Amino acid sequence: MAYGLTEEQRMFQTMVHRLAEERVQPRAAEIDATGEFPWDMVDLFRENGLIGVGMPEELGGGGADLLTFCLAVEEVARVCATSSLIIAAQHLGAMPILIAGTPEQKAQFIPAVASGEKLSAFALTEPEAGSDAGGTKTHAVRVGDQYRINGTKVFITNGGLAKTIVVFASTQPDAGVRGISAFIVDGEQPGVSVGRVEKKMGIRGSQTAMLNFDDVLVDGDRLLGKEGDGFKIAMRTLDRTRPGIAAQALGIAQGALDVSYRHVQTRRQFGQALGQFEAIQFMLADMQTQIEASRHLLYKAAEVVETAGFDTVSSSEVTRFSAMAKLMCSDTAMKVTTDAVQLLGGYGYIQDYPAERMMRDAKITQIYEGTNQVQRLVIYRNMDMER
Ligand SMILES: Cc1cc2nc3c(=O)[nH]c(=O)nc-3n(C[C@H](O)[C@H](O)[C@H](O)COP(=O)(O)OP(=O)(O)OC[C@H]3O[C@@H](n4cnc5c(N)ncnc54)[C@H](O)[C@@H]3O)c2cc1C
Secondary structure (H helix, E strand, O other): HHHOHHHHHHHHHHHHHHHHHHHHHHHHHHHHHHOOOOOHHHHHHOOOOOOOOOOOHHHHOOOHHHHHHHHHHHHHHHHOHHHHHHHHHHHHHHHHHHHHOOOHHHHHHHHHHHOOOOOOEOOEEEEOOOHHHHHHEEEEEOOOEEEEEEEEEEEEEOOOOOOOEEEEEEOOHHHHHHHHHEEEEEEEOOOOEEEEEEEOOOOOEEEEEEEEEEEEEHHHEEEOOOOOOOHHHHHHHHHHHHHHHHHHHHHHHHHHHHHHHHHHHHHHHEEEEHHHHHHHHHHHHHHHHHHHHHHHHHHHHHHHHHHOOOOOOHHHHHHHHHHHHOOOOOOOHHHHHHHHHHHHHHHHHOOOOOOOHHHHHHHHHHOOOOOOOHHHHHHHHHHOOOO
């Protein structure tokens, strides 16, 4: 049984693989070139039950385990990283509610996100609080039964498109991370506005924007968990979503290997196909090996993280595996896509071939949901030296 996948998981993987080849791949270069958010891909994923595939069935999702969710992201990323981010970002925006929401909050907000009727977003990063989320300046002040939120978030995936946004804001500014709280905010409510929409190196069809919150009033029942739980909720969320970014990275790497392997079979120099030169074979062998090692770590991590379900507490094993998978798969994606460009020579560097897009797309996987330096800090702090 390849990678220990169940029969059901393998059938699902084949279904997504075909869909990606037939319906996503033909759009990938255009999405990258125009930089426009691909609503047709949202529709495609809604029609095929992929947009909320990892969300609970009773809330309108696909009820898939984390590994199955990762298979979906991986297969789509293999041909188009931007499109795979639609699935991963939807999961990220829903996760704080799935982890910390009351049954009423879940029933109110998850079904529309799980069906794709509304896009979601996770708004943690700020101009002065990136890797150090404890520096959060956005604040929420209690006013009677409501909270008034003020502040600015940057680099928010789906910013300006998402109607369900989980916003992290300090309710006790002198308490650092222990003063951060999480709120569910409606993207269309008064006081929420979109600032700069970023122009990016890669994942160019994904919308990344600044969001301003000016005297945004939310009812008390929009608070997730208790006041001060926000940082914990954010970290638990990332424990459960980093495997999705690892899957995106792995898919990009596999796509780059597919492209470069095919290229060297037919491109001839010095009287023979490039693939007949040992130096080229060695590069491809290394790429394949790095991908296989990354895939095994990711699938193992998905299994470990799945055991934690949507609990509000993660074991150090869950946190460590999640970070290790993201670190390894994204470093592999960067290495393999760079080598793919090299294997295509000048053709790797021009936009008529997908290798350069894959290399640009790979870079973000080393940066978002915590940079890879941050993953190393997380892994070190959760190391298991008992054995
Ligand atoms: C396309 C895109 C989409 C994004 N989507 C979202 C989103 O949906 N929601 C959201 O909240 N955020 C999002 N982000 C933000 C992203 O998570 C942050 O950019 C990232 O966490 C890094 O923060 P920063 O950019 O402020 O970099 P900084 O924190 O300023 O880091 C700069 C460099 O210093 C390194 N560094 C920082 N601290 C340490 C340390 N202690 N030890 C060693 N090295 C360190 C970093 O690793 C990095 O290399 C997105 C970003 C991008 C570019």
